[in-house]
Amino acid sequence: MKDMSEFPAESIRVPSTQEAEAQANRERRERRAVLEAILYVTEDPLTIEQLALGLEWPKAEVEELLAALEAEHQRPERGVEVRAVAGGYRIATKPEHHEAVRLFVKFLKPPLKLSLPALETLAVIAYKQPITLPEIQEIRGVHAAGVIRTLLDRKLITTAGRKAVVGRPILYKTTREFLLQFGLNELNELPTLKEFEELSRAALGEAEAAAAPAAGPERMAQD
Template sequence: MPDDESRLEPVLLMDELIETPPSGEGNAVSNQDASLQAVIEAIVYVTEEPLTIAQLTAALNQPAERVQEILNRLMAEFEKPEHGVAIREIASGYKMATKPEHHEAVREFAKSLKPPLKLSLAALETLALIAYKQPVTAPEIMEIRGVQGGGVLKTLLDRKLIAHAGRKNVVGKPVLYKTTKDFLLQFGLKDLSELPTLKEFEEIRRLAFSDEPEPLGEPAAAPSGQNPAAGGAEAQPADTEETEPVGSGGAVEK
């Protein structure tokens, strides 16, 4: 008959991510402390707001005294001249930041970067259509979205997110559009196979524009035979207003 311990269900806790040192090991800094120090470093790095000891204690399931001791050790390590960043105590919390002596170099580098990309909802929808259906023509985009999109296409061309891909061999020979390398860079994609699914894109779009006010009335129905994008058809023929930041452009100082 199995004992009580053998019947316990395994439970994954944060401290299970921290390696336990082999018995008898007498290093000044144990493997367990080194693992915990690495976890704290990673958490402080990714946190935008100053992180308190209480938050770290709760997240790591570790005593506050131990967390503070290892954090102090980590701060001392980053004070060494070979590190360009340091962990500072700010507003009763801890945050990673550039050392003052490197501010000018970082500022000059930041000036050389492109500003964050901003696209309207119409531009984002059009870009998604081109990404998923490329090469595609302006009339085909208009048929799906239910509105004219010449102004939006010009914005995307100016931003170098799309480019001409020849002409379609039909009446009128309309221009074909495709996405560019800049599109992949802006959205952090290795190639087009990494595009999110349509369902994932709808969630991204919903989150990106969740702060926009809801329309007062029901959206107008699309013309027969046309499939508007999930956000509904726009009232005006083109939308080049740039309102929401997307992508990975711009500098983030840690």
């Protein structure tokens, strides 16, 4: 093994403090981007503990990165924000942009012309899928067999096998047509229940929606 003294001093280069700080900043920005991507694609709010465990990062670092993301998304030019919800964090559209989003979605697609019961049932399926007819009826408190047939005919829902319980009831889930009608790429882009109601009113038509406020999503949120 050669003695290090044999090498010229200029050939042994130690990164400067400035270079080390620059590298640390790059790694921090990369981790912040990873965290943002995970919050974006995840359906449910994620806790700091879940993020730290799943990413194998220290909790203190996750907290620091979340704070940085929250501050970054508070800038007025950002349309979404990192929101603390039910003890966790998720990315959601800013309230001040909800009306613009609603109008744009209404402009893109023709109204679904769904009845209020059909819209309520669709909301239950969207957030609880896969779900059976008895489970839907338990949440809504009314019979839903006819509404299910309507949603199947409109290709907004489809069957998803049978549940392994007594009677083996059919499971239902939403379809690609549902995603198209509500301007979503994937199910993990489902908005909050309040935002879903706003988008639903655009699909249903303002006059009919205003006549009787939806009760299904509110009941579902309590279950």
